[in-house]
Amino acid sequence: MVRYSSKKNRIIRSTGYYLTVYIILLAVTFPFIWMVLSSFKLQSQMLNMQYLFKFDATSRNYRELFSNYSFFRPILNSFIIALVSTLLSLVLALPASYAIARFGMKMTSLMLLVVRMIPAITFLVPWFVLFSFFGIVDTHFGLILAHMVVALPFIIWIMVPFFESLPKELEESAAVDGSSRFNSFLKIILPISGPGIVTASILSFVFSWNNFMFGIILSGRVTKTLPVAIYGFISYTDINWGGLMAGSVVVTIPVIIISLFLQKYIIKGLTAGAVKG
CATH class of the missing domain: 1.10.3720.10 (MetI-like)
Structure with missing residues (x-):
């Protein structure tokens, strides 16, 4: 019973640790992910949360960056x-x-x-x-x-x-x-x-x-x-x-x-x- 309880506590601590790490990692990397995704969006989609992850990607911004x-x-x-x-x-x-x-x-x-x-x-x-x-x-x-x-x-x-x-x-x-x-x-x-x-x-x-x-x-x-x-x-x-x-x-x-x-x-x-x- 003691061994089972100890193993359960280790699993809980390990789960909590990795969950905390992933949450922090997501918070740190989200601005970069948003930046990369936004670079493939149209101007009208940029600040619309409806197109946060679901949109038709375009390379127009990069083409204009080097041409215009x-x-x-x-x-x-x-x-x-x-x-x-x-x-x-x-x-x-x-x-x-x-x-x-x-x-x-x-x-x-x-x-x-x-x-x-x-x-x-x-x-x-x-x-x-x-x-x-x-x-x-x-x-x-x-x-x-x-x-x-x-x-x-x-x-x-x-x-x-x-x-x-x-x-x-x-x-x-x-x-x-x-x-x-x-x-x-x-x-x-x-x-x-x-x-x-x-x-x-x-x-x-x-x-x-x-x-x-x-x-x-x-x-x-x-x-x-x-x-x-x-x-x-x-x-x-x-x-x-x-x-x-x-x-x-x-x-x-x-x-x-x-x-x-x-x-x-x-x-x-x-x-x-x-x-x-």
Whole structure:
């Protein structure tokens, strides 16, 4: 009787657990499901609950997205800005985070954390004034610089605890063999820091890819990014829901693909510095 009661309690707990997980999963994924479904609806069906799941699918929104709104250019702009800003940030942030970790530069680390905590919107007015003075508003170079100001401290913030978790004995052994610190960093530390570097790269790229605030102020007709292009579907008198949903799917799909294929590296990179030694 006791064994039966215990088994029944385990079944009830297991059922409750999975039911809770599925409810939370549905609540989290429903906006994305609604967005994807809405991208195949007509404008008249968009806000009508009668056509929530039952409707005649059409690819009209996607056709107009690339024919009438020239969405290829914003995709290319976002990719260039996100990729270059991430690569340049890595080149500067990896040596900096290694130096902070190995030489115990606590004050520098604190300053970077403060910069990381400052809302990025506070930089926009000074940036716009400076970029206008140097003539780099509506240029890829200007947007890349703006994104790097946020990406740099973010990558350092991720990589410092990762480097701190690596044993110093590796570098000491290399030094005994005559290797310089810089050479040890390039040939020993960086190769075994793959998970942390991949994590920092992905999160930095996703930040740049999704960033709207910098683009709306510092970009223009030439360098319009995807989030700014999507904002163009909203006007004073009307909202093009079909184009808005289709454009949102185009922005979201690459991020989801990257996250699905590289999620194990992201988790490993974020947790690598949690335990030292």
